[in-house]
Amino acid sequence: MDFAFTQAQEMLRRSARDFLESNCPTAVVRELEAKGVPYSADLWRRVADMGWLGVALPEEHGGSGDIMDQMVLAEEIGRALLPSPLLTSAVTCGRLLLLAGDPSQRAALLPPLIRGQSVMSLALEEPGARSPLKHPSTTALRHGEGYLINGVKAFVPYASSADVFICAVRSEDPQGITLALVESNSPGVAVTPVKSIANFPQALVKFDNVAVGEEKVLGGAGKGRAPLVEALEWATIVQCGEMVGRGQKILEMVVDYSKSRVQFGRPIGAFQAIQHQCADLQVAVDAARLLTYRAASNLRDGLPSSQEIAMAKAAANEMSRLSTVAGHGIYAGVSYTLEHDMRLYSARNMLAEAGMGAAARHVDAIAGMMGL
Amino acid sequence: MRIRFTKEQQEFRQEVSAFLEAETPPERRTIYGEFSEEKYWFGRALARKLAGKGWLTVGWPKEYGGGGKTFIEQSILDEQIGYHRVQRVGLTGLNFAGPAIMKFGSEEQKSRFLPPIARGEVEYCQGFTEPNAGSDLASLEMQARRDGDSYVLNGSKMFTSYYAHADYIYLLARTDPHAPKHRGISLFIVEMSAPGVSTRPLPYINGEVAAQTFFDDVRAPASALVGEENRGWYHAMTTLDYERAGLERYARVRRAFDDFVDFCRGSHYDGKPLSHDPVVRRKLAILKVGYGGLGLALLEGGVDAEPRPGSQRGGVHSLSLRHTAEVEIRPRGHGDTRPTGDPHPPVRACPPPGSHRRSQQGEPAPARRGHHGDTPQHHRPAGLGTPPVAAYGLRLHPSPGDAETLGP
Numbered sequence: 001m002d003f004a005f006t007q008a009q010e011m012l013r014r015s016a017r018d019f020l021e022s023n024c025p026t027a028v029v030r031e032l033e034a035k036g037v038p039y040s041a042d043l044w045r046r047v048a049d050m051g052w053l054g055v056a057l058p059e060e061h062g063g064s065g066d067i068m069d070q071m072v073l074a075e076e077i078g079r080a081l082l083p084s085p086l087l088t089s090a091v092t093c094g095r096l097l098l099l100a101g102d103p104s105q106r107a108a109l110l111p112p113l114i115r116g117q118s119v120m121s122l123a124l125e126e127p128g129a130r131s132p133l134k135h136p137s138t139t140a141l142r143h144g145e146g147y148l149i150n151g152v153k154a155f156v157p158y159a160s161s162a163d164v165f166i167c168a169v170r171s172e173d174p175q176g177i178t179l180a181l182v183e184s185n186s187p188g189v190a191v192t193p194v195k196s197i198a199n200f201p202q203a204l205v206k207f208d209n210v211a212v213g214e215e216k217v218l219g220g221a222g223k224g225r226a227p228l229v230e231a232l233e234w235a236t237i238v239q240c241g242e243m244v245g246r247g248q249k250i251l252e253m254v255v256d257y258s259k260s261r262v263q264f265g266r267p268i269g270a271f272q273a274i275q276h277q278c279a280d281l282q283v284a285v286d287a288a289r290l291l292t293y294r295a296a297s298n299l300r301d302g303l304p305s306s307q308e309i310a311m312a313k314a315a316a317n318e319m320s321r322l323s324t325v326a327g328h329g330i331y332a333g334v335s336y337t338l339e340h341d342m343r344l345y346s347a348r349n350m351l352a353e354a355g356m357g358a359a360a361r362h363v364d365a366i367a368g369m370m371g372l
Numbered sequence: 373m374r375i376r377f378t379k380e381q382q383e384f385r386q387e388v389s390a391f392l393e394a395e396t397p398p399e400r401r402t403i404y405g406e407f408s409e410e411k412y413w414f415g416r417a418l419a420r421k422l423a424g425k426g427w428l429t430v431g432w433p434k435e436y437g438g439g440g441k442t443f444i445e446q447s448i449l450d451e452q453i454g455y456h457r458v459q460r461v462g463l464t465g466l467n468f469a470g471p472a473i474m475k476f477g478s479e480e481q482k483s484r485f486l487p488p489i490a491r492g493e494v495e496y497c498q499g500f501t502e503p504n505a506g507s508d509l510a511s512l513e514m515q516a517r518r519d520g521d522s523y524v525l526n527g528s529k530m531f532t533s534y535y536a537h538a539d540y541i542y543l544l545a546r547t548d549p550h551a552p553k554h555r556g557i558s559l560f561i562v563e564m565s566a567p568g569v570s571t572r573p574l575p576y577i578n579g580e581v582a583a584q585t586f587f588d589d590v591r592a593p594a595s596a597l598v599g600e601e602n603r604g605w606y607h608a609m610t611t612l613d614y615e616r617a618g619l620e621r622y623a624r625v626r627r628a629f630d631d632f633v634d635f636c637r638g639s640h641y642d643g644k645p646l647s648h649d650p651v652v653r654r655k656l657a658i659l660k661v662g663y664g665g666l667g668l669a670l671l672e673g674g675v676d677a678e679p680r681p682g683s684q685r686g687g688v689h690s691l692s693l694r695h696t697a698e699v700e701i702r703p704r705g706h707g708d709t710r711p712t713g714d715p716h717p718p719v720r721a722c723p724p725p726g727s728h729r730r731s732q733q734g735e736p737a738p739a740r741r742g743h744h745g746d747t748p749q750h751h752r753p754a755g756l757g758t759p760p761v762a763a764y765g766l767r768l769h770p771s772p773g774d775a776e777t778l779g780p
Contacts, residue, residue, distance in 0.1 A: 001381075001444050002374040003672045009373075068373045287665025294375035294668060301374075314661045366657035370633060372647040 003293070005072065013072045019050070020080035026341045029081045038161060038201035039083040047082075048116025053090035056234075057098060061110055067234065067300040071293070074241030078352075079249040081344055083199065085119050085158035087242075092235040093120035093166050099227035100179060100219025109164070109181075121162035123153035123182075123205050124228075131361075132168065133177070133225065138207060140169040140178055140221075146213040147171065149180060149188075152206050159184075159191045159203035167207065168224060176222025186210050198347035233309050236356040237299060240292040240309075243316040243352050247285045250323040250345050254278060254330040268330070277326045284319035291315045307369045310362040317359040320349040375668065377444065385448045388427060392456040395421065401457035403628075407579035412537065415459035419492030422449070429466065429490040436474055436482065437490030443674040447619045454623030464534070465489040465496035467618060469542040469561060472611040476559070476599030485540075485561065497564070499529035499543030499585060500608070506530075509544075510553045510605055514587065516545035516560065523547075523597070525562065525590040535571050535583040538564050548602050559604035560596045567591070619670050626663055632656075 005013070024043060032040060047053070056070035057063030070091070077086065090113065097110050112118040125132050138151025149169055156165070162184050171178040182189065188210035193203045219227055255278050258269030268274050292315075295308035324346040328335045335342035353359065377385065400414045422428040431446025432438020439445065453460060470489045473481050488494040505512040514527025525545055532541070541562050548556030562569075568590035571583040599607040633656055636647040646652055 001377060001671060001675055003675055005373055286669060287662075290375070290668035290672060291661070291665050293373055294664075297373050297375050303376075308664075311661045311664045314658070315665055318661075360654075363654055363657045363661075366660055367653040370656065370660060371637060372633070372653045372656060 003290075005068065009068060009072050012069060013076060015050075016052075016073055016076040017079070019046075020076055020082060024080045024082050026081065026344055029083060029344055032083055033199040036199070038158060038199065039085065043082070044084055044116050047084065047086070048114070053086060053116055054094065054110075054114035056091075057094065057110075057114070061098070061106075062114060065300075067237070067296050068293075070238055071241040071296050074238045075245030075248070078242030078245030078348075081246070081348060085121065085161060087235060087238060088121045088157040089113060089119045089162075091238050092122050092231050093164075095231040095234045096122070096166055096179065096218065096227055099230055100224065102219075104215075105181070105218065118163045119158060119161050120164045120166060121156055121158050123156045123159075123165045123167040125153065125155045127152060127154045127204075133228065135174070136168050136170050136177060138167065138169045140171045140180055140212070142172070143211060146211060146216070147180065149182065149207040149210040149212060152204060154204055155194070155202050156191075156205045157200075157202050159205050160193055160201055165189075165205065166218065168228060171221045173222035177224040177228060178221045179218035179224035179228065180212050181216040181218060182207070182210060182212055186212070196351070198344070198351055200351050232356065233299060233305065236309055236313055237292060237296045239352055239356045240288065240312045240316040241296070243320050243349070244285060244289045244292055246345060246348065246352075247281070247288065247316075247319050247323040250327045250342075251278065251281050251285055253342075254281070254327055257331060274330060277330060281319075281322055281326045284315075284322045288312065288315040288319040307366060310357075310365040310369070313357055314359055314362040314366065317353045317362070320353050324349045377448070381444055381448060384430075384445060385452065388449060388452040389456070391425070392418075392452055392458060396456055396458055400459075402459040403457060407459070411459040412461060415461040416492070416495075416537075418458060419461050423490060423492040428462075428492050429470075432470070432486075432490060433474070436470075436486040444671065447671060447674060450618055450620040451623040454620035455627045457624065457627065460620055461534075461537075462489065462492060462495055463618075463620070464498045464538075464542055465494055465540075468498065468611050469496045469540070472542070472559065472598055472607055473561075475610065476607045478595075480595065481561075481598065494539050495534055495537045496540045496542050496561075497532050497534045497538035497585075499532060499541045499562075501530045502528060503530055503584070510557065512544060512546060512557065514543070514545040515549070516547050516558060516592075518547070518594075519591075522591045522593050523560070525560075525568075525587040525592060527587055529585045529587075531574065532571065532583045532585040533580065535564070535585055536581065540564060541569075541585065544604050544608055547604075551602060554605045556602055557605040557608075558601050559598040559607045560592060561598060562590065562592045562596055619667070622663075622667060622670055626667075629659060629663065 023046070028040065028043075032038070051062065052073050054061055054063045055073060056065065056067045058065045063069075077084070094110065094113055097106055097113070101109065109118070109120070113120060124136075126137055129137070136151070138149065138153060140147040140149050149167060151169065153165075153167065156162075159165070165182045165184060167180045167182050169178050169180055170176070184191065188208040190206040190208065191203045192206070193201065196202055218224065255269070258274050258278060259267050261268045269278070291308070291312040295305050295312040298305040298308055327342045327346060331340065331342050334340050357365075395418060396414075400411055402411050419428055426439050427449055429437060429446070430439035430441045430449055431443050432440075434440040466489060470486060473485050477485070489496075499514075500509060500512075502512050502514060512527075514525065514529065516523040516525050523545075527545065529541075529543060532538075535541075541564055543560050543562060544557050545560060546556050547558040550556070568588045570586045570588065572586070574582045574584055576582060598604075633647070636652055636656065637645055639646045641649075647656075
């Protein structure tokens with residue numbers, strides 16, 4: 001039972017925090033938002049140069065193989081509100097390539113992905129489908145030496161920035177899922193951005209008779225479900241890490257504010273109504289953090305972790321909601337103005353709560369695994 | 373970062389579990405509200421057997437009669453005692469007085485007090501809370517006046533659990549009435565049989581009987597002082613970390629929860645298992661998440677004895693206190709979701725309100741956010757009871773039942 005990060009991980013945390021505090025203050029986040037730019041290409045390149053994108057990949061791909069390194073970075077990224085396609089591109093798609101890609105696919109796609117030279121995105125969700133992992137309605141029908149893809153994918157993150165989509169489709173086997181690599185500039189691909197809170201770039205992506213060759217199938221036709229689930233488990237726990245980092249930051253902000261804001265002749269932190277909100281948030285952040293670390297360390301070691309991950313996300317969602325309520329409750333009126341930072345945090349909280357499975361989905365999964 | 377038991381710890385856990393299962397007949401198990409003298413003395417006998425196997429103080433250093441293992445092994449023992457519903461005995465000696473003596477006591481105190489605790493032969497009670505010092509414990513008024521080779525104690529203590537069985541009371545008293553309140557308090561170990569000690573029983577609603585304990589010119593030898601005079605507050609707060617990190621109470625409540633989950637699986641209403649009711653399923657799953665966080669926080673709180681970067685000790689402790697209150701109270705709400713006239717009322721799986729532990733200051737735990745009055749939904753539309761699916765619609769690693777685990 002070891003609850004500590006290694007010395008190297010503590011150093012990674014310090015350097016990440018220093019870097020992000022200097023280079024990604026909320027002023028930068030606001031500036032990108034005002035310009036309608038999804039992320040800063042310059043920051044993305046520098047983050048990639050520091051090796052953040054491939055940090056949890058095995059050593060032969062230049063990473064440490066330890067997801068806890070990724071968790072350290074996730075907490076700092078969540079804390080700093082860094083806008084970037086890291087989660088979908090490096091974590092989800094990177095893991096999918098690793099799990100399902102053949103040697104030539106990995107050799108071609110992983111290095112540019114890790115260096116930040118190419119961006120990939122997972123085209124998974126579909127309009128109206130609650131659990132797209134069951135049976136995607138997007139199809140890949142045999143066509144000569146390859147396939148023709150037809151269908152619509154929703155909420156595809158960073159779609160407008162993506163060079164390649166990993167598209168989850170149904171091919172001959174109606175029960176299986178096939179993962180197809182589709183270049184975003186292929187004829188028949190149409191990306192329609194969807195306006196979202198927090199400047200989050202997502203899009204509806206339409207595939208209209210998009211031809212892909214046999215060599216673009218990842219991991220074999222109909223064999224995509226298992227790697228997809230595993231990659232999403234990694235992504236979910238990294239998302240939890242970001243949520244924990246952001247919740248911790250909100251906690252620190254409201255505690256500082258409670259000590260300095262004076263009303264009725266004393267700091268508002270002298271009132272129990274404020275103290276209890278801060279204490280409850282601390283409790284929730286700790287619970288989410290510990291459940292997240294447990295799930296991550298189990299996942300890293302190849303142990304069954306589906307239930308642990310669901311528990312972590314359920315706890316992170318509850319904590320995230322609480323941090324929004326406490327943040328706006330303690331800052332009160334001023335936090336509802338555009339010039340105040342709290343809205344930047346709460347909007348990203350909401351996105352993260354919906355991402356990688358809303359609370360109900362995970363709670364339902366936990367109940368199922370309890371045999372209920 | 374590696375948040376699970378080692379293989380050896382997991383084996384130890386199974387060994388302890390098998391031993392307690394074999395040694396504890398059903399009628400000797402304590403469920404809330406069913407304390408009895410017989411169960412208490414059964415617990416004392418069992419503690420001696422555990423000591424014989426080297427398990428009772430498995431996490432203590434060997435030089436004090438312990439097993440030389442870690443806090444984790446000690447927690448595993450606590451957890452299993454709680455989970456098997458063995459009446460807990462000797463807790464104050466094992467978890468508070470013992471560690472305080474180890475840390476602050478003289479060599480003479482160590483050799484006198486520690487071996488009997490490790491052998492399971494002695495009971496301690498705790499004298500911290502007073503009628504006028506609850507959450508503000510440091511305002512305590514009990515006097516300990518130095519008089520030659522002894523201290524003269526006057527005052528009274530509240531909520532003295534196990535007073536009738538205790539050989540010693542581990543107490544805080546004021547030795548300097550003029551110092552700032554935290555700096556005039558000292559820690560003592562006093563014999564309960566000393567002349568001038570008397571008690572007024574204070575029965576609890578769960579069948580246990582605590583007491584108000586009075587000290588009327590009680591003479592304690594100077595050697596009863598543990599650690600430095602006027603540093604008792606700080607000594608006691610250090611060892612209270614052990615109380616907060618104890619897994620025994622957690623496991624006792626966890627057992628009630630697990631039993632209640634079984635009850636929901638096995639009980640039918642309108643021909644369907646209660647566990648298929650969407651409201652019941654959701655609430656049980658959410659409770660499970662709460663237990664998960666609490667169990668880890670308790671372990672981290674204990675493991676984290678040395679400060680390290682990023683340590684969140686304070687938060688962890690508040691987490692354990694708050695959750696201990698919540699998880700003990702919340703299942704009541706779920707118990708109340710059963711249909712009226714249900715032939716299998718789950719009351720025995722649920723702690724009654726008020727059976728919660730006292731917080732470290734002896735106050736009833738403050739947080740009681742029970743979900744009473746939840747509306748049962750027994751007539752759910754067809755289709756909502758379909759078999760649950762895991763996150764993302766399927767399970768990659770099937771983990772039936774209580775697979776959420778700290779095992780290797």
